[in-house]
Amino acid sequence: MKKILIIQGGGRPRGNTAQLVEQFRKGVEEAGHQTELISLLKHPVNGCLGCNACRYGKPCIQKDAFHDLVPKIMEADCVVFASPLYFWTISSRIKAFIERFYCIAREDPDPPLGRYEKYPVKDCALLMTSADNYFWTFEQAVSYYQFTLINYIGFHDKGMLLAGGCGDTNGKPRIGETTHLEEARKFGRELYP
Numbered sequence: 616m617k618k619i620l621i622i623q624g625g626g627r628p629r630g631n632t633a634q635l636v637e638q639f640r641k642g643v644e645e646a647g648h649q650t651e652l653i654s655l656l657k658h659p660v661n662g663c664l665g666c667n668a669c670r671y672g673k674p675c676i677q678k679d680a681f682h683d684l685v686p687k688i689m690e691a692d693c694v695v696f697a698s699p700l701y702f703w704t705i706s707s708r709i710k711a712f713i714e715r716f717y718c719i720a721r722e723d724p725d726p727p728l729g730r731y732e733k734y735p736v737k738d739c740a741l742l743m744t745s746a747d748n749y750f751w752t753f754e755q756a757v758s759y760y761q762f763t764l765i766n767y768i769g770f771h772d773k774g775m776l777l778a779g780g781c782g783d784t785n786g787k788p789r790i791g792e793t794t795h796l797e798e799a800r801k802f803g804r805e806l807y808p
Contacts, residue, residue: 616647616648616649617648617649617692617693617806617807618648618649618650618651618690618691618692618693619643619648619649619650619651619691619692619693619695619806620650620651620653620687620688620690620691620693620694620695621636621639621640621650621651621653621695621697622653622655622694622695622696622697622709622712623636623652623653623654623655623656623697623698624655624696624697624699624705624706624708624709624712625656625697625698625699625706625708625744626656626699626706626708627788628654628656629788630699630744630788631699631744631778631781631782631788631789631790632697632698632699632742632743632744634788634790634791634796635697635742635744635776635778635790635796635799636652636697636742636799638796638797638799638800638803639695639697639742639776639799639800639802639803640652640803641800641803642799642800642801642803642804642805643803643804643806644803645800645803645804646803646804646805646806646807648806648807651687651691653684653687655680655708655709655711655712656708658680658683658684659679659680659708660679660680660681660684660708660711660712660715661677661679661681661711661715662707662710662711662714662715663711663714663717663718664676664677669717669718674718675715675718681712681715681718684712685718685719688716688719688735688737689719689735691737692737692738693737693738693739693740693773693806693807694737694738694739694770695739695740695741695742696709696713696739696740696741696742696760696764697709697741697742697743698741698742698743698744698756699743699744699745700743700744700745700746700747700752700753700756703752703755703756704755704756704759705743705756705759705760713763713764716734716768719734719735720732720733720734721733721734733769734768734769734770736769736770736771737770737771738770738771738772738773739764739765739770739771739772739773740772740773740774740775740776740802740806741756741757741760741774741775741776741777742775742776742778742799743756743775743776743777743778744778744779744781744790744795745777745778745779745780745781746779746780746781746782746783746784747779747780748779748780749779752777752779753777753779756777757775757777760775773806774802774806776795776798776799776802778790778793778795778798778799780793781793781795
């Protein structure tokens with residue numbers, strides 16, 4: 616049994632991203648794995664300040680929800696990032712959460728790719744929703760995910776579900792009119808075959 620930590624960076628409790636996460640989570644649990652869902656709306660995490668206190672053995676100076684999330688990150692086999700597309704990339708909530716990984720890094724005496732730190736080795740996945748559905752809609756978000764989480768931090772990619780065409784932000788969520796919810800449940804079931 617795997618432990619899957621889902622970090623939700625959307626702002627609407629019943630929005631497109633929340634519905635996508637709900638179906639993904641059902642699929643993961645149907646496959647016999649354990650999930651925990653953390654909404655960054657309910658557990659706010661500030662972006663990194665670059666103070667480097669953590670580089671001198673001190674805890675992060677910010678007193679927000681990230682402190683309570685560190686043990687959950689460390690225990691998880693897979694961290695799933697779920698975000699609506701905001702201005703062609705991930706939400707600022709998810710970005711701030713990822714920035715704070717800086718304080719769980721350790722010095723690496725033999726760094727790959729020129730980095731000087733190493734991170735806990737985890738699997739990861741990306742779930743995203745968007746009103747638009749052009750061929751380039753998710754390009755910037757995917758680039759950030761691949762460069763930051765896979766290439767730099769060193770997580771192992773378990774896949775992405777990029778759910779475009781879910782309706783605009785002025786109306787009700789329309790993800791139910793697409794095949795994305797079924798795809799999310801299937802993705803969850805097949806995350807760890």
